[in-house]
Amino acid sequence: xxxxxxxxxxxxxxxxxxxxxxxxxxxxxxxxxxxxxxxxxxxxxxxxxxxxxxxxxxxxxxxxxxxxxxxxxxxxxxxxxxxxxxxxxxxxxxxxxxxxxxxxxxxxxxxxxxxxxxxxxxxxxxxxxxxxxxxxxxxxxxxxxxxxxxxxxxxxxxxxxxxxxxxxxxxxxxxxxxxxxxxxxxxxxxxxxxxxxxxxxxxxxxxxxxxxxxxxxxxx
Amino acid sequence: xxxxxxxxxxxxxxxxxxxxxxxxxxxxxxxxxxxxxxxxxxxxxxxxxxxxxxxxxxxxxxxxxxxxxxxxxxxxxxxxxxxxxxxxxxxxxxxxxxxxxxxxxxxxx
Numbered sequence: 001x002x003x004x005x006x007x008x009x010x011x012x013x014x015x016x017x018x019x020x021x022x023x024x025x026x027x028x029x030x031x032x033x034x035x036x037x038x039x040x041x042x043x044x045x046x047x048x049x050x051x052x053x054x055x056x057x058x059x060x061x062x063x064x065x066x067x068x069x070x071x072x073x074x075x076x077x078x079x080x081x082x083x084x085x086x087x088x089x090x091x092x093x094x095x096x097x098x099x100x101x102x103x104x105x106x107x108x109x110x111x112x113x114x115x116x117x118x119x120x121x122x123x124x125x126x127x128x129x130x131x132x133x134x135x136x137x138x139x140x141x142x143x144x145x146x147x148x149x150x151x152x153x154x155x156x157x158x159x160x161x162x163x164x165x166x167x168x169x170x171x172x173x174x175x176x177x178x179x180x181x182x183x184x185x186x187x188x189x190x191x192x193x194x195x196x197x198x199x200x201x202x203x204x205x206x207x208x209x210x211x212x213x214x215x216x217x218x219x220x
Numbered sequence: 221x222x223x224x225x226x227x228x229x230x231x232x233x234x235x236x237x238x239x240x241x242x243x244x245x246x247x248x249x250x251x252x253x254x255x256x257x258x259x260x261x262x263x264x265x266x267x268x269x270x271x272x273x274x275x276x277x278x279x280x281x282x283x284x285x286x287x288x289x290x291x292x293x294x295x296x297x298x299x300x301x302x303x304x305x306x307x308x309x310x311x312x313x314x315x316x317x318x319x320x321x322x323x324x325x326x327x328x329x
Contacts, residue, residue: 129276180285189276
């Protein structure tokens with residue numbers, strides 16, 4: 001990939017022309033990591049032409065950034081750039097631990113606020129633990145796909161598994177406990193996920209479960 | 221996760237550093253069982269240095285609390301803040317366990 005240039009911007013930050021290295025002014029620059037919004041000061045380049053195909057860089061194999069929108073204002077073009085991390089794991093806890101590590105690296109690289117990192121960890125752990133524990137009837141090895149996408153002020157986490165049909169949206173609320181001795185707190189993980197997310201979606205297609213959780217990213 | 225134990229008056233203070241999640245919950249349970257075998261049954265779990273807890277973490281705290289109560293003791297928590305505190309609130313754990321601000325606060329009673 002030649003000479004790599006890495007520029008990681010705090011999420012939601014806008015930087016001016018002076019702070020942008022010349023390579024950043026071309027949307028086809030390689031090795032440039034732009035997360036969140038970046039103000040690019042080349043008025044002569046119509047960024048909209050590149051928006052549909054605008055893959056601007058690959059910093060590391062795990063991290064790709066895409067232009068997903070551009071608007072012109074008085075000081076230049078403002079690009080909205082998305083970060084995306086695609087992972088696939090097998091249904092065991094060692095794989096889960098590895099995935100959490102990779103996801104956290106991605107979120108830290110993207111300078112996402114700490115509360116969002118916590119919530120993302122909770123969503124990943126609760127959903128994947130549920131899938132590993134309950135989705136598969138046999139002892140076999142199964143793949144679970146996870147995609148994290150950062151775009152605008154939203155972090156989206158998508159899960160796909162080929163296990164038995166299960167909608168986290170329909171899971172019953174945990175029962176209120178009156179005493180610690182009779183308390184079992186079943187369904188607490190899903191309850192936490194539903195409470196902490198901006199929105200959740202579930203669909204069953206081609207004998208697969210598709211679950212999507214969205215988190216709003218507010219600057220801290 | 222790192223876990224350490226210290227005596228403070230009637231309490232066995234359990235200091236947890238790092239994460240209590242699906243991966244580390246079995247270690248927490250094992251350490252608590254060992255402490256109970258050695259005769260402790262009044263635990264104060266100090267979470268001031270715990271930066272992440274999931275439902276698996278809450279479940280193992282609850283299990284230790286049940287065991288403590290069944291043997292005539294208690295499990296209480298302290299040092300909750302930020303997202304860890306929020307997770308406790310959403311889970312309704314405040315009505316199940318006594319929550320103190322700090323080990324000092326618990327030692328006063």
